[in-house]
Amino acid sequence: MVYFLTDALVLGCINAIMVVGLNLQYGYSGLLNFAFYIYVAVGAYIAAVTTMGPSTVPGITYALGWTLPWWLGLLLGGVVAAVLGSLVFLLTVRRLRSDYLAIVTVAVAFIVWNLIDTYQPLFDGDTGLFNVPQITGSANISSEGYSAIMLGLSAALLAVFVWLSRRIFRSPFGRLLRSIREDEEVTAAFGRVTWKPQIAVFTIGCFLAGIAGGLLIFYISAWSPAAFLPLESFILLAALIVGGSGNYWGALLGAFVLIEALGEISRYVPNFGNPANVGALRAIVIGLVLILMLRYRPEGIIPERWLKWYRTKEPASALADSGTPAEGHAPDVGPAAPDRPAPAAAAEVAGAVGERRAAAVAGPSAGNVLLEIRDVVYSYGGARGVDGCSFSIDRGTVTGLIGPNGAGKSTLVEILSGRLTPQAGEIVLDGRSVGGRGPAGMSRLGVARTFQTARVLPHLPVLENVMIAAQAQRGEGPLAAMFWQRGWQAQEAALREEATELLGWLGLTSHLDRPAGSLSGGQRRLMEIARALMAHPRLLLMDEPTAGVFPETSQLIARRVREIAEAGVTVLLIAHNMAFLSWVADEVVVMAEGKVLTRGPLEEARAHKDVIAAYLGVAAGESRGPQASSIGGGE
Amino acid sequence: MSQLLQAVGFGLATASIVALAAVAVSLQVSVTNFFNFAFGDFMTLGAYVAWSANRAGVNFVLAVLLGGVAVGALGMLANYLVFRPFMRRGVRPVTLLIAGVGLSFVVQNALILIWSPSPRRFSLNLGNAMRLGPFLLTPGDLVMIGASAALLLLLHVMLAYTKFGKAIRATSNNIDLARSCGIDSDRVISLTWFIAGLLTALAGVGLVLQESTLSPTSGFTELFVIFGAVILGGIGRPYGAMLGALIVGLLTEISGAYVNAAYKTSIAFAVVVVLLLFRPQGLVKARGLIR
Numbered sequence: 001m002v003y004f005l006t007d008a009l010v011l012g013c014i015n016a017i018m019v020v021g022l023n024l025q026y027g028y029s030g031l032l033n034f035a036f037y038i039y040v041a042v043g044a045y046i047a048a049v050t051t052m053g054p055s056t057v058p059g060i061t062y063a064l065g066w067t068l069p070w071w072l073g074l075l076l077g078g079v080v081a082a083v084l085g086s087l088v089f090l091l092t093v094r095r096l097r098s099d100y101l102a103i104v105t106v107a108v109a110f111i112v113w114n115l116i117d118t119y120q121p122l123f124d125g126d127t128g129l130f131n132v133p134q135i136t137g138s139a140n141i142s143s144e145g146y147s148a149i150m151l152g153l154s155a156a157l158l159a160v161f162v163w164l165s166r167r168i169f170r171s172p173f174g175r176l177l178r179s180i181r182e183d184e185e186v187t188a189a190f191g192r193v194t195w196k197p198q199i200a201v202f203t204i205g206c207f208l209a210g211i212a213g214g215l216l217i218f219y220i221s222a223w224s225p226a227a228f229l230p231l232e233s234f235i236l237l238a239a240l241i242v243g244g245s246g247n248y249w250g251a252l253l254g255a256f257v258l259i260e261a262l263g264e265i266s267r268y269v270p271n272f273g274n275p276a277n278v279g280a281l282r283a284i285v286i287g288l289v290l291i292l293m294l295r296y297r298p299e300g301i302i303p304e305r306w307l308k309w310y311r312t313k314e315p316a317s318a319l320a321d322s323g324t325p326a327e328g329h330a331p332d333v334g335p336a337a338p339d340r341p342a343p344a345a346a347a348e349v350a351g352a353v354g355e356r357r358a359a360a361v362a363g364p365s366a367g368n369v370l371l372e373i374r375d376v377v378y379s380y381g382g383a384r385g386v387d388g389c390s391f392s393i394d395r396g397t398v399t400g401l402i403g404p405n406g407a408g409k410s411t412l413v414e415i416l417s418g419r420l421t422p423q424a425g426e427i428v429l430d431g432r433s434v435g436g437r438g439p440a441g442m443s444r445l446g447v448a449r450t451f452q453t454a455r456v457l458p459h460l461p462v463l464e465n466v467m468i469a470a471q472a473q474r475g476e477g478p479l480a481a482m483f484w485q486r487g488w489q490a491q492e493a494a495l496r497e498e499a500t501e502l503l504g505w506l507g508l509t510s511h512l513d514r515p516a517g518s519l520s521g522g523q524r525r526l527m528e529i530a531r532a533l534m535a536h537p538r539l540l541l542m543d544e545p546t547a548g549v550f551p552e553t554s555q556l557i558a559r560r561v562r563e564i565a566e567a568g569v570t571v572l573l574i575a576h577n578m579a580f581l582s583w584v585a586d587e588v589v590v591m592a593e594g595k596v597l598t599r600g601p602l603e604e605a606r607a608h609k610d611v612i613a614a615y616l617g618v619a620a621g622e623s624r625g626p627q628a629s630s631i632g633g634g635e
Numbered sequence: 636m637s638q639l640l641q642a643v644g645f646g647l648a649t650a651s652i653v654a655l656a657a658v659a660v661s662l663q664v665s666v667t668n669f670f671n672f673a674f675g676d677f678m679t680l681g682a683y684v685a686w687s688a689n690r691a692g693v694n695f696v697l698a699v700l701l702g703g704v705a706v707g708a709l710g711m712l713a714n715y716l717v718f719r720p721f722m723r724r725g726v727r728p729v730t731l732l733i734a735g736v737g738l739s740f741v742v743q744n745a746l747i748l749i750w751s752p753s754p755r756r757f758s759l760n761l762g763n764a765m766r767l768g769p770f771l772l773t774p775g776d777l778v779m780i781g782a783s784a785a786l787l788l789l790l791h792v793m794l795a796y797t798k799f800g801k802a803i804r805a806t807s808n809n810i811d812l813a814r815s816c817g818i819d820s821d822r823v824i825s826l827t828w829f830i831a832g833l834l835t836a837l838a839g840v841g842l843v844l845q846e847s848t849l850s851p852t853s854g855f856t857e858l859f860v861i862f863g864a865v866i867l868g869g870i871g872r873p874y875g876a877m878l879g880a881l882i883v884g885l886l887t888e889i890s891g892a893y894v895n896a897a898y899k900t901s902i903a904f905a906v907v908v909v910l911l912l913f914r915p916q917g918l919v920k921a922r923g924l925i926r
Contacts, residue, residue, distance in 0.1 A: 294721070295720055
């Protein structure tokens with residue numbers, strides 16, 4: 001009975017290492033690897049053939065036969081699996097959409113499987129390997145004793161891996177991975193190159209797979225291609241999803257309950273008909289449980305949000321009152337309301353911007369113009385979006401971008417944010433030509449943005465949504481995350497404090513720990529502003545910050561935008577709400593048909609006859625040219 | 636040279652089967668925008684139903700048709716019970732893929748429970764192989780190529796000229812817009828699952844006849860060859876899928892003629908993966924259903 005239990009526990013621990021590894025890939029970073037078990041197999045083969053002696057049995061062939069010590073073989077197995085994983089990643093994951101990726105990983109896995117199965121000299125083909133040496137060497141030991149030793153080893157390794165994945169979870173690296181999983185584009189818009197952290201975590205996951213494979217082969221001492229069919233990978237994935245993907249406790253629960261316990265229970269189901277029936281029944285149960293869980297509890301038995309991702313040392317109440325209005329209620333912060341003293345966060349924003357400005361002053365151009373757009377052109381296929389647009393923006397001003405639908409406003413913002421590359425013309429930021437640098441590049445130059453429809457990272461707490469935007473964070477690499485916590489813990493506390501203050505300043509204090517997906521439309525817009533400020537931008541782009549927002553929240557946004565500008569950040573915003581514009585904008589730029597129609601104070605621009613014409617679609621004056629007059633028809 | 640041409644002949648026969656399957660996948664993907672991971676098991680089910688009916692004395696053509704109806708019904712059921720609730724909730728495409736894995740577990744193992752895991756012999760002897768120009772083909776191959784071509788032509792006529800085809804195209808192009816134009820897109824999707832199911836079963840029977848054996852994993856083992864053809868052709872483009880199937884079919888058989896036949900699927904996969912790296916959008920750019 002004791003032997004039976006230790007035996008089940010050894011296999012449970014080994015499976016758990018696999019699921020913890022898969023959790024790093026799928027749970028933490030959303031990389032769906034349908035071929036995880038291939039890396040387990042590679043680890044097993046490498047561990048076996050490097051520790052076994054040269055083949056002596058006639059007819060049995062396999063490469064190597066180095067008789068290395070077991071621990072070196074185990075490590076090599078992990079390393080080879082990791083290297084293979086990173087190669088596959090570089091070839092495929094970087095280029096393909098997530099659902100193609102899953103299919104391609106299977107294709108690659110099949111090639112590896114096929115090669116091992118067919119090419120005999122490598123690992124003895126479909127016969128497989130036998131008599132892999134035990135880690136105790138030639139010492140005479142009972143099978144009970146051996147399984148106790150293996151239990152100690154695999155449980156210790158499992159503990160180490162769980163501990164490391166906990167460290168990753170709590171680190172800036174873990175946050176970055178989650179952010180990529182939730183929305184790659186938003187993460188890129190805040191200056192991150194998304195494939196680098198992904199390849200790192202994919203490789204670590206494959207390393208764990210390889211180690212688990214090595215442990216498995218040292219325990220069961222035989223291995224063949226029949227042991228790693230696609231089914232195995234799917235069972236691991238099912239275990240992770242049922243247990244709770246993204247949560248290492250969930251991974252453990254899934255491994256022990258869904259794989260081991262279900263396996264043990266199915267031993268007690270009496271055989272009926274064909275001997276394969278019990279196994280088939282078990283697979284049907286797994287399949288049904290998987291579908292039902294996905295449908296009714298997609299976050300698994302132990303959801304990711306149950307994990308505490310930071311230590312609460314400082315009393316939260318001290319910060320709780322720094323914000324002005326609470327969410328939802330109508331805050332009395334119209335533009336006419338008396339200004340309350342700006343909280344520390346605003347001062348901090350001002351301070352950060354001050355530093356940047358000082359740097360800019362020392363730089364080549366110290367003029368008053370921050371951004372200059374020169375003859376920029378962008379067309380979608382045949383339809384022109386921006387068609388020779390030119391204007392410039394002064395530092396510390398709020399410029400409203402208005403114009404009828406299809407005028408090219410959003411296209412221009414996408415160009416400035418780096419998502420689109422201008423086909424002609426030039427963007428000059430602080431005296432430097434910056435067109436075509438991509439979202440990450442523009443972010444690093446100090447351009448932050450909000451989106452036309454607010455984009456949040458739905459499953460992450462609001463606080464993390466904001467913290468992700470901070471630039472140049474330490475601890476975003478895997479090694480620092482796991483082994484150099486001291487390098488980033490102080491920074492984490494500071495970032496958390498700054499994010500908390502910014503969110504309080506925008507009235508979101510009571511939502512810090514709520515998943516951002518549960519925020520209302522207006523709250524999302526406020527959160528996006530906090531997120532953009534967290535990047536300490538010098539240019540803030542806002543695409544319709546008040547669309548679909550309560551008038552009261554609009555007023556709050558207006559007030560905050562003014563304060564942001566007073567702190568020295570230059571703001572360019574698209575808006576349709578004239579009242580909002582009259583509160584915030586120093587100047588408006590009116591666009592129509594991809595060009596600048598006019599610019600100036602809002603009242604003047606509104607009175608301009610071309611502007612009226614553009615909005616009403618009536619040709620007025622000769623400046624519009626023949627095309628426009630034909631639209632106007634019977635003038 | 637004659638070896639190459641002969642391989643081309645086999646390749647055409649394989650391609651005609653893969654094409655049916657790939658078009659079925661492509662049709663379903665075009666309106667639902669996700670890959671049904673249980674597709675291979677759907678093919679196997681079609682083959683089993685046809686085999687059982689045929690053995691019980693039902694005329695072969697009728698038996699295949701029965702298999703088609705069974706798979707079509709299963710497709711509609713899977714859509715209704717498993718996939719549609721997820722699509723309504725607007726989940727990530729990856730979730731639907733994983734739900735498909737769950738469904739594959741269920742269907743494949745239900746096949747084991749019903750028909751036992753032991754392989755069955757399923758063949759249709761229409762006569763010996765004949766020489767046709769440079770090709771060496773059995774009458775069975777010819778029937779398969781002919782049936783496949785006829786069905787694909789029929790599908791084309793349906794998509795291009797009927798009102799229902801237009802509704803499928805509209806749903807595939809923009810489901811919200813289609814809905815607001817009064818197209819009952821739920822019904823369109825449901826019927827598409829049924830039509831795809833008919834093709835799926837036929838492909839399953841063709842596949843099994845080519846190998847002469849039928850087992851609960853017959854379809855699953857071919858799943859990725861078919862997905863490869865679909866992706867290669869450009870997702871959601873039935874004509875692209877035909878092209879993808881032709882390439883995959885020829886690759887498999889031609890490489891099988893020159894290197895160890897055990898590697899033929901691997902070589903096809905490798906070529907598909909490499910081609911995808913250079914054209915991630917597929918050979919025919921994925922967009923609407925028909926240009």
